[in-house]
Amino acid sequence: MAVLPAYALIATDLDGTLLRGDDTLSDRSRAALARATEAGARHLVVTGRPAPRVRPLLDDLGSTGLAVCGQGAQLYDAGAGRLLWSVTLDRELAETALGKIEAEVGQVYAAVDQDGVDGLTLIEPGYLMPHPTLPAVRVGRRDDLWCAPISKVLLRHHALSDDELARTARAVVGSLATVTMSGPGTVELQPCGITKATGLALAAEHLGLSAERAIAFGDMPNDIPMFRWAAHGVAMANAHPELKAVADEITKSNEDDGIAVVLERLFA
Numbered sequence: 001m002a003v004l005p006a007y008a009l010i011a012t013d014l015d016g017t018l019l020r021g022d023d024t025l026s027d028r029s030r031a032a033l034a035r036a037t038e039a040g041a042r043h044l045v046v047t048g049r050p051a052p053r054v055r056p057l058l059d060d061l062g063s064t065g066l067a068v069c070g071q072g073a074q075l076y077d078a079g080a081g082r083l084l085w086s087v088t089l090d091r092e093l094a095e096t097a098l099g100k101i102e103a104e105v106g107q108v109y110a111a112v113d114q115d116g117v118d119g120l121t122l123i124e125p126g127y128l129m130p131h132p133t134l135p136a137v138r139v140g141r142r143d144d145l146w147c148a149p150i151s152k153v154l155l156r157h158h159a160l161s162d163d164e165l166a167r168t169a170r171a172v173v174g175s176l177a178t179v180t181m182s183g184p185g186t187v188e189l190q191p192c193g194i195t196k197a198t199g200l201a202l203a204a205e206h207l208g209l210s211a212e213r214a215i216a217f218g219d220m221p222n223d224i225p226m227f228r229w230a231a232h233g234v235a236m237a238n239a240h241p242e243l244k245a246v247a248d249e250i251t252k253s254n255e256d257d258g259i260a261v262v263l264e265r266l267f268a
Helices: 014-018 027-038 051-061 091-105 142-146 162-176 196-207 221-229 241-246 258-266
Strands: 009-012 042-046 066-069 074-077 082-086 109-114 121-123 150-156 178-183 186-190 214-218 232-235
Touching (some): 009 014, 009 196, 014 178, 014 214, 014 258, 027 042, 027 258, 042 196, 051 066, 066 196, 074 196, 091 142, 091 150, 091 162, 091 186, 142 150, 162 178, 178 221, 196 214, 221 241, 232 258
Parallel strands (some): 009 042, 009 214, 042 066, 214 232
Antiparallel strands (some): 066 074, 074 082, 109 121, 109 150, 150 186, 178 186
16 A cells, blocks of 8 residues: 655745745755655645746646645646636725825835736836846836736835834734735735635645645745644744744755755655
8 A cells, every 4th residue: 555645735835935036946846846746745836926927937847736826815727727716806995905004104115916817917106026037017107006806915115124014004904905924025915814824725625635734835924824724834944033933843944945855854
């Protein structure tokens, strides 16, 4: 009888976790993931990036399976090239939430990820992309951000830190949206109640897998719900202190193949 792997589901964030700073995946990480999948485990990318920004990476990985995108708002089938499930953020609620935040902290700069497999990232004047390698379309005014359904809003402030902006946003937004912080310069508003955990749970159900046999890797506070859902949460050495505080284990940094270090141990 075949021996089942210790973890049947491997959930990995991308930026700051699986990917190096130049958006590449090391040969060691590729080999470790390949060994785990050969042993019978399923690898799921669980990322804040929207589906259109994940497709090239999945192609590079040779993945034809599922990916959880947009902070859990999208379940993308790479093999079919379509969304199996998506939730949009009501644009009127998003505008209201932005108004409440700006009433507290002054002007913020916003961007949006449009819904769909071909959705664009739109940025208003003054917004600087935290990942310069990701494509974006600059619009002339904020009203242009709401021209099509969106999955989330990205926020930046000229003076406040990410932690300060996220803390204030959570305090004033309430049930209008879920506030997350997913990386340097990346505070986001997404549909209320939607997190990486909700998307991961849906993907696991689709695959017939359970949280009890899931291991998750991440680096930012938006990974906390995913860690609480999975049986084992592994934070990178470069992770935010809030995530390290709830992690079951801390591995090396993304630049030092921290995911590979753990998988090599588990799937020796």
